[in-house]
Amino acid sequence: MSDQGNDWSQWGELWREQPEVDVARLQRTASRKLWRMRTLVTLEIAGSIVACAQCVRLAMLTTGRWHLWSMASLVFVLALQWLYLHVRRGTWRASGDDVHSLLKLTLQRAAAGIRLAKLNIWATLAWVAVSVVVGLPELEPARWQADPRLKSMLVLQVAVNAPLMVGIFAFYFWYIRRQRARIVRIHDLLKPDV
């Protein structure tokens, strides 16, 4: 055997000498992870259904500008869910393609993810602005000060939506930064060595 072959053969033997894997434990932990992923997806789908149902319910109960707002909100919720699915798709997919193709695909997804995140930032801002404009009559101080029910509803809306918006924007900015860093990293990995 040549020196070249000897090196690989010796290294190969040494390499394959690595410790045995506890397969039963691996099966258990992988199974737990799988169930956790399934549970999260189920919860997300349930959340989306509830959000959509709320929009449909509002659309049925309201008329005029609030009816239009409910319909627009339904479209917005669906678009948001699509983005989340798009973002997660990479973690669910198990590719049997070659590594180079996978990295290129990951690159395309990262770029698409940034575009979608930016789109959603603007869509969210537009949705908030439209909601404020639609709700202007109810936001008149004279109106809500005279109506305790309206007042408590507005307080509830601000208490729930303000932190939610902050959280959503923080997520988008984090996501965009992360994807940009990923793109740089993937470009490095894709540099031809040979």
Next chain:
Amino acid sequence: MTGDAGQHKNFNEVLREHAGLLSRIAASYEADLALRDDLLQDMALALWRALPGWRGEAPLRAFVARVAHNRGATHVVGQMRRPTGSALNDDWVEPRHGPEGHAELEERRVRLQDAVRRLPLSLRQAVTLALEGFSHAEIADALGITTNSVGVRLNRAKSALKTALGEQA
């Protein structure tokens, strides 16, 4: 094997047969033991998801290696802030051989593992497959490159490994 080979092959059976391969590939991507364990689980999950797509056109072992490398590459992209290798230390020498006579072997093995992990990704992938005994054609198929490129990568990797292991190049 039939056209739907992957569907008929029991996942647990495949995992049992290839756990060592997956573990070694995971070790070539991650030095930290806890993260390596996580990566190994992710590779197992990726395999579970990919297995129904295996049609038996490539050997199962090559298919498993390819899925594992894909997950490993994703892991590298995701672990951008962390170095890919670490200095040799006692913390990540997994206890295996008790007798002192095996200590040297263990140290050589860990040094090899560390040296492989420090290689650029493209060389590392070719090397891990070569160390697993894959032919140049199988490596080329798994990585989507030509057999000539495999030869060139392995030559370059060999020099780098010899230097890292302190052997004469």
